[in-house]
Amino acid sequence: MIVQVVVDVPTGGTDRLFDYKVPVHLLPMIEIGMRVIVPFGPRKVQGFVISTSEETELENVKEVEEILDVTPVLTNELLQLGEWLTNSAICFKITAYQAMLPAALRAKYKKEIKLVDQNRILEIPEELRVWFEHRDVVDWEEFKLNHINLMPLIKRAISMGVLEAVYVVKDKVTHKKVKVVEPLCREDLSIQLMQLGNRAAKQKEVIEYFIKFPTAVPITELIEQAETTRGTIKALIEKNVLVEKEIEVSRDPYANRSFKRTNPLPLTRNQKKVIEPIYHMIENKKHETFLIHGVTGSGKTEIYLQSISKVIGQEKEAIVLVPEISLTPQMVQRFKERFGSLVAVLHSGLSVGEKYDEWRKIHNGSVKVVVGARSAVFAPFKNIGIIIIDEEHEATYKQEENPRYHARDVAIQRASYYKCPLILGSATPSLETYARAKKGVYKLLSMLERVNDVTLPTVEIVDMREELKSGNRSMFSKQLFDKLTDRLSRGEQSVLFLNRRGYSTFVMCRDCGYVAECPHCDISLTYHQTSRLLKCHYCGHQENMPKTCSSCNSEHIRFFGSGTQKVEEEITKVLPGARVIRMDVDTTRKKGAHEKLLTAFDQGKADILLGTQMIAKGLDFPNITLVGVLAADSMLHLPDFRASERTFQLLTQVSGRAGRHKLPGEVVIQTYTPEHYSIDLVRQHDYLAFFEREMSVRKLQNYPPYYFITIVQVSHPEIMKVIEVTEKIGSFLRRSLSDKAIVLGPVASPIARIKDRYRYQCMIKYKNEPTLLAVLKEINENYKREIQQGVLQVSIDMNPYVLM
Numbered sequence: 001m002i003v004q005v006v007v008d009v010p011t012g013g014t015d016r017l018f019d020y021k022v023p024v025h026l027l028p029m030i031e032i033g034m035r036v037i038v039p040f041g042p043r044k045v046q047g048f049v050i051s052t053s054e055e056t057e058l059e060n061v062k063e064v065e066e067i068l069d070v071t072p073v074l075t076n077e078l079l080q081l082g083e084w085l086t087n088s089a090i091c092f093k094i095t096a097y098q099a100m101l102p103a104a105l106r107a108k109y110k111k112e113i114k115l116v117d118q119n120r121i122l123e124i125p126e127e128l129r130v131w132f133e134h135r136d137v138v139d140w141e142e143f144k145l146n147h148i149n150l151m152p153l154i155k156r157a158i159s160m161g162v163l164e165a166v167y168v169v170k171d172k173v174t175h176k177k178v179k180v181v182e183p184l185c186r187e188d189l190s191i192q193l194m195q196l197g198n199r200a201a202k203q204k205e206v207i208e209y210f211i212k213f214p215t216a217v218p219i220t221e222l223i224e225q226a227e228t229t230r231g232t233i234k235a236l237i238e239k240n241v242l243v244e245k246e247i248e249v250s251r252d253p254y255a256n257r258s259f260k261r262t263n264p265l266p267l268t269r270n271q272k273k274v275i276e277p278i279y280h281m282i283e284n285k286k287h288e289t290f291l292i293h294g295v296t297g298s299g300k301t302e303i304y305l306q307s308i309s310k311v312i313g314q315e316k317e318a319i320v321l322v323p324e325i326s327l328t329p330q331m332v333q334r335f336k337e338r339f340g341s342l343v344a345v346l347h348s349g350l351s352v353g354e355k356y357d358e359w360r361k362i363h364n365g366s367v368k369v370v371v372g373a374r375s376a377v378f379a380p381f382k383n384i385g386i387i388i389i390d391e392e393h394e395a396t397y398k399q400e401e402n403p404r405y406h407a408r409d410v411a412i413q414r415a416s417y418y419k420c421p422l423i424l425g426s427a428t429p430s431l432e433t434y435a436r437a438k439k440g441v442y443k444l445l446s447m448l449e450r451v452n453d454v455t456l457p458t459v460e461i462v463d464m465r466e467e468l469k470s471g472n473r474s475m476f477s478k479q480l481f482d483k484l485t486d487r488l489s490r491g492e493q494s495v496l497f498l499n500r501r502g503y504s505t506f507v508m509c510r511d512c513g514y515v516a517e518c519p520h521c522d523i524s525l526t527y528h529q530t531s532r533l534l535k536c537h538y539c540g541h542q543e544n545m546p547k548t549c550s551s552c553n554s555e556h557i558r559f560f561g562s563g564t565q566k567v568e569e570e571i572t573k574v575l576p577g578a579r580v581i582r583m584d585v586d587t588t589r590k591k592g593a594h595e596k597l598l599t600a601f602d603q604g605k606a607d608i609l610l611g612t613q614m615i616a617k618g619l620d621f622p623n624i625t626l627v628g629v630l631a632a633d634s635m636l637h638l639p640d641f642r643a644s645e646r647t648f649q650l651l652t653q654v655s656g657r658a659g660r661h662k663l664p665g666e667v668v669i670q671t672y673t674p675e676h677y678s679i680d681l682v683r684q685h686d687y688l689a690f691f692e693r694e695m696s697v698r699k700l701q702n703y704p705p706y707y708f709i710t711i712v713q714v715s716h717p718e719i720m721k722v723i724e725v726t727e728k729i730g731s732f733l734r735r736s737l738s739d740k741a742i743v744l745g746p747v748a749s750p751i752a753r754i755k756d757r758y759r760y761q762c763m764i765k766y767k768n769e770p771t772l773l774a775v776l777k778e779i780n781e782n783y784k785r786e787i788q789q790g791v792l793q794v795s796i797d798m799n800p801y802v803l804m
């Protein structure tokens with residue numbers, strides 16, 4: 001038998017199927033969708049079996065070396081999906097398939113340089129020889145890290161045949177094991193107890209424990225339960241009363257938590273209206289994409305939960321995507337409380353091993369629901385009954401590296417394959433989605449009121465320019481300060497929101513205006529108070545805080561801006577009695593920290609929750625009656641056509657945290673541009689007005705949803721080269737596309753240099769260009785050689801979500 005394999009060598013020339021023969025001893029095992037190890041040139045690489053055939057036209061076909069899986073890791077459906085992904089995201093096949101699997105299943109290679117024969121060591125160039133004097137094999141990384149200059153010598157020695165490059169494939173999969181003990185023979189326990197006599201009282205206690213609980217138990221647990229010691233257990237093992245063995249367990253990040261079971265709530269009239277058509281599709285096994293436009297607190301999550309129940313009742317599975325969910329433990333909890341151990345959770349806060357174990361539960365069918373971030377859209381279920389994307393407008397659903405896919409598009413593919421509904425939910429849908437719903441491509445379901453007549457919070461917008469004029473230099477307006485004081489006296493809770501993006505602390509000279517920038521990237525450095533260092537967020541460069549200005553030597557160099565730390569200090573100054581919980585990247589770095597802080601806040605251990613993006617959504621605490629936004633416009637001026645949309649969405653989300661239950665809520669938004677529609681319309685909770693307004697702007701500027709856009713970005717260490725290539729690409733695009741397509745550029749990218757590489761780009765705006773994919777592939781093909789040499793980079797992003 002012959003198999004066709006996609007190999008793990010992501011370059012243009014190898015992005016096709018290769019034939020391999022299956023040796024007889026592997027014939028009974030091999031299946032489509034399995035990972036294999038195959039020889040490829042001088043090395044061994046991992047690959048996926050895509051198809052099989054009886055014969056091959058090629059001569060000298062090599063043999064499959066090894067099979068890595070017992071059951072296929074990719075189903076037929078996922079194999080097809082990979083094909084679609086390769087095409088629509090313009091990426092290599094191997095990249096598409098690897099994106100679908102947990103990191104633990106991706107191959108890891110170790111390259112080693114091996115001395116072929118110790119007797120020939122003198123043939124090696126002298127500088128190299130010391131490396132092999134006491135060993136035959138040297139890890140390639142050792143050379144690469146510190147001795148890049150040895151490369152030519154190594155190459156020569158390899159061509160002379162004294163050294164050899166060997167690739168070792170390592171399967172990263174590890175199954176967690178624990179040591180347990182159990183009685184060697186249960187029936188004998190009482191006899192053994194008697195035989196022990198009076199001296200071994202401690203050992204007797206352990207035997208008595210096993211008479212009561214005769215099953216295997218982890219050693220640590222036994223020590224605790226039987227109040228015994230390791231020594232006692234060891235003695236019993238030596239006497240052959242107990243045996244020790246290792247068993248495989250699955251790592252469960254939520255193992256030590258108990259979840260109260262909740263029952264479905266009786267739905268409100270509004271919720272019933274919305275869930276009917278979804279039920280209908282589930283019952284009739286039909287595909288449809290729904291958009292639930294539901295204001296904050298309208299009860300969308302309850303609809304998700306009850307739709308999933310219905311699907312589970314049909315013996316089918318559900319995928320729920322939420323934006324980076326380690327950030328919303330409350331959300332996970334709501335699913336675990338309803339479906340218990342039928343829920344797997346996948347998010348970036350888990351270790352590689354934990355992620356793999358969650359993935360296995362999905363793969364072997366022991367869970368029915370997965371709640372996860374973007375990549376959970378590839379969950380290897382085999383009978384999907386519903387896919388839900390909560391907060392569908394979030395930019396994190398677009399992957400910003402290869403394969404550059406949008407989870408929504410992948411979800412549509414999968415839902416139509418399984419003939420099941422896809423639900424997009426949001427209080428502030430993306431313009432693209434809402435426009436499609438209006439056109440009838442998606443079915444629109446609206447819930448414009450909160451559950452149980454709870455009213456939306458009142459929103460007050462404060463003009464900070466006026467505050468300054470009236471002499472208030474603090475970061476809190478009078479209105480916000482008064483309301484915070486009021487909540488403190490009433491024992492109610494407040495949320496203070498600070499937008500991290502575009503609002504970090506930078507260092508500026510007060511005399512000449514010089515701003516400290518990264519020497520490798522065109523971006524200002526950020527001051528970190530805890531380490532007192534200046535750091536670049538793009539390349540990791542760091543330096544000490546300067547004492548004098550490097551431009552004019554003035555000593556008046558200070559850090560500006562207002563990070564969360566600074567806000568916290570200010571609160572302690574002006575509201576000394578307030579207890580504050582600060583939530584930002586610094587305070588939530590430790591595993592579980594996020595959840596701990598939120599639990600503390602929920603238990604009333606703080607008056608104010610101060611934080612960045614991570615507190616904007618998902619929180620549902622009854623005692624929050626005030627939300628303050630410190631600088632609403634920090635995001636508005638980013639060079640991105642979605643800046644207004646993002647501002648409106650974020651402000652609406654944070655506002656939605658206030659007054660969700662019995663107590664009414666208030667919101668204070670501080671801004672320097674109160675007249676801007678994306679801020680003003682938050683006050684009126686008027687998504688539809690915002691939609692119309694923003695659509696007219698997009699129409700005027702030929703942006704999505706009226707036009708699609710694609711960005712071709714070129715980067716290279718030499719600026720002349722970048723400009724030259726980008727210009728060529730620009731004119732090639734103009735030549736090749738229809739005259740209805742608009743090609744802009746070349747222009748420097750918004751961040752014109754990152755890690756010493758200059759960045760230029762062309763933007764294509766188009767409505768209907770059937771040849772576009774082919775044209776873009778041709779660009780890739782043209783620069784293939786230079787790209788493979790690793791200096792030039794050409795990245796193609798269709799429907800970009802982060803412009804930089």
Ligand SMILES: Nc1ncnc2c1ncn2[C@@H]1O[C@H](COP(=O)(O)OP(=O)(O)OP(=O)(O)O)[C@@H](O)[C@H]1O
Nearest residue numbers: 265266267268296297298299300301302451618656
């Ligand atoms: N049918 C119902 N009966 C009683 N309470 C309900 C019902 N549906 C939802 N709730 C409660 O109303 C509150 C808001 O609901 P939920 O969190 O589902 O809204 P949401 O639309 O998902 O909110 P957001 O988008 O702001 O996170 C929750 O506390 C929830 O328990």
Ligand SMILES: [Zn+2]
Nearest residue numbers: 518521536539
């Ligand atoms: Zn940098």
Ligand SMILES: [Zn+2]
Nearest residue numbers: 509512549552
């Ligand atoms: Zn200066």
